[in-house]
Amino acid sequence: MARLTPNPDARGELFSAYLDGELSPDEVALVVAAIDGDEAAVEEFRALQAVRRTVRMLPSLEVPDALLPDGHLGALLSAYLDGELTVFEHKRVTGHLVACTECRSELHELDRARIAVRSLPGAEPTTQTEVAAVPRDRRWRRVVAGGLAAAAAVTVFVVLAGGGGEQPVLVLEDLANRHAARASAEPGFAVQPTGLEVSSP
């Protein structure tokens, strides 16, 4: 049988592999013999055991929902269309869109609805009450406006679809341009849609 080398690194390596259950029976016997009656070896073994346990006890973090296939983008899609995403959110959305047909299709529908609403003629009624209710923060104001637009969009889209009129077509270049325009206008808004290949249904 092989003898345990006095080299502390080799001994430590055996201890470490022993803790991981990666040794042959012969090597296990060496470890057991080395620990027996050798205080320094016992101390080294315990220290490695503690390190291993500590790293293994690091909490396992949850994956953010939108990163997984059934974590569809939902509200992020409208915010994406409105150029209201943070850089991190933007990456999540573009990454997800590449892989998810369902969200691509939803984005397409949302964009058509959004463009339809925006092309409606007429005034935009804004009462004193509504203005007062809008939070001061610009981002929130946009979210509120986006929500109202989205609600209206559903109705309008149904009307348009039923009427068989000419409907706006989603062109991703337009999206990219909108984002780029906002990005250049607002330095803090650095979003650059890149490499997104989404085919229109």
Added chain:
Amino acid sequence: MADEFTPTWEEVAHRYGRKIYNFAYRLTGNPDDAADLLQEVLIRVRKGLASYHPGSFEGWLWRITRNAFLDGVRKKQRRPEWALPEGDHHALGSSPSPDDVLASVRLSDDVQAALLKLPYDFREAVVLCDVVGLTYDEIAEATDVPVGTVRSRIHRGRKLLRGMLTWPV
């Protein structure tokens, strides 16, 4: 162990998404990098599954994961305005000051901070072993080095961690 079937992309995402995310998080200490890596890996898996031949699925997946991670690190090396994970500075030949090291640590977690101070090869081996839970054989396959090297890296990583962390007696 060889798998007899090829999982779908969705199955891979659900079965391994959390492990991939945690792998990247523990290597970088950064949730954005972890999210980027997971997305990148899932995209590569989706493309790669078409040509995947049933075999050691874990080995295949973790090779993709590791390569995607290293590609991400290389990209960031070309864009110096993005902070690198601390342990990768040594690969560039620079030696960060202790302040730089501290600045790159986003978690106030001593263990995470200590992990980030490990040289990349050791950190990767320890994370694949203790966070992801791969065997030495699987780590060897994923990182393309002999099992003996894996064993040595894990031990040397733990030894360095031992020096950085204090333990209750």
